[in-house]
Amino acid sequence: MIVSETADKIKRMEIRGAGRIARAAAEALRDNALSSRAATTESFRMEMTQAADTLLATRPTAVSLPNAVHMVMAGIKKAFTVEEAKAGIVTRADEFVTSSQHAVERIAAFGSRHIRDGDTIMTHCNSEVALACIIAAHREGKEIEVFATEVRPRNQGLITIKTLNDAGIKTNFIVDSAVRSFISDIDLVVVGADAVTVNGAVVNKIGTSQVAHAAVEARVNVMVAAETYKFAPRTILGELIKIEERAGSEVLPDEIAKTLPNVTVRNPAFDVTPAEYVDLIVTEKGAIPPQMAYVIIRDYLGWEIGEFGDPLSGTGGLNGS
Numbered sequence: 001m002i003v004s005e006t007a008d009k010i011k012r013m014e015i016r017g018a019g020r021i022a023r024a025a026a027e028a029l030r031d032n033a034l035s036s037r038a039a040t041t042e043s044f045r046m047e048m049t050q051a052a053d054t055l056l057a058t059r060p061t062a063v064s065l066p067n068a069v070h071m072v073m074a075g076i077k078k079a080f081t082v083e084e085a086k087a088g089i090v091t092r093a094d095e096f097v098t099s100s101q102h103a104v105e106r107i108a109a110f111g112s113r114h115i116r117d118g119d120t121i122m123t124h125c126n127s128e129v130a131l132a133c134i135i136a137a138h139r140e141g142k143e144i145e146v147f148a149t150e151v152r153p154r155n156q157g158l159i160t161i162k163t164l165n166d167a168g169i170k171t172n173f174i175v176d177s178a179v180r181s182f183i184s185d186i187d188l189v190v191v192g193a194d195a196v197t198v199n200g201a202v203v204n205k206i207g208t209s210q211v212a213h214a215a216v217e218a219r220v221n222v223m224v225a226a227e228t229y230k231f232a233p234r235t236i237l238g239e240l241i242k243i244e245e246r247a248g249s250e251v252l253p254d255e256i257a258k259t260l261p262n263v264t265v266r267n268p269a270f271d272v273t274p275a276e277y278v279d280l281i282v283t284e285k286g287a288i289p290p291q292m293a294y295v296i297i298r299d300y301l302g303w304e305i306g307e308f309g310d311p312l313s314g315t316g317g318l319n320g321s
Helices: 002-011 018-035 041-056 064-076 082-112 128-139 157-166 176-185 208-217 233-237 290-299
Strands: 120-123 145-149 170-174 188-191 202-205 221-225 270-273 280-283 286-288
Touching: 002 018, 002 041, 018 041, 018 064, 018 082, 018 128, 041 064, 041 082, 064 082, 082 128, 082 221, 082 280, 082 286, 120 128, 120 176, 128 157, 128 188, 128 221, 145 157, 145 176, 157 170, 170 176, 176 208, 188 208, 202 208, 208 221, 208 270, 233 290, 280 290, 286 290
Parallel strands: 120 145, 120 188, 145 170, 188 221, 221 280
Antiparallel strands: 202 270, 280 286
16 A cells, blocks of 8 residues: 555655655565565565565656665565565665665755856756756855756746745746746756756757757856666667657647647656756766766666566666566
8 A cells, every 4th residue: 555655645646856766665664564464575575575576566757766776676585584684674774765865965965066156057858866956056055047948848847936935036937938038147057857868968858958959059068967766777678768658638628639639748857968968967976977977887786687576676677668
């Protein structure tokens, strides 16, 4: 029940944002383990694997989710008793939640260093870590101004402008299609990421690639803020991250769509920004060029080729299937 409720909230976007989704998944696995009545280690493994698969199926593009599940499920591997397995899950889940929360603080500290006094910044979607960088710069006394997009069709930009407003930051709210009109007034683009591939390409909310393309054309630097658990290990094998496509009713109400039988509403939730459009990726381990994404996957996420496809490693949905 704990896992299914969390999964449902993630699907309905009551829980949104890659970091928040990952932490919610880790907490759900922890709570599921604590409430389990499994009598044997094998039955506990099966129960936890089913719980992991339920969570993995919710948002195919958010790589933070399978990485969180992988890290938590690793607590089962060396367990010989149910008690050891439960303790392993609980310990890993608590460690992940704590490290994730600290990661935002560290990224904010690193990212703010790349924001100059007097900068005008553009941001797209509602990224916890991207906003943390901007707010940290403001708290350091830097005079900054922000242009925030509305982020159709779910309007996450409304959450962004409230956060910036509450922080006392001068903010301009613009429609997504106005990005090109204002990009020449911008000094730095700061966005988050739902996934980073091995070659440094960034998967983020739909419209990010257009913002980055406009920035490159205008010679404006693009900084991506992303925790290390948003890097996508299976892209080492050449697998592509599946781009989630959500219901057309988010864009066009069903009652109107029914009157247009020749119209199909397409509603991809994410797009891919090429690595060459990105100047810097700021992680809790420091700032790196996108070409160094492989180092993060190898040295900090701890994935090994032999683990891909191992159900106990929590990789079942990593390719988005």
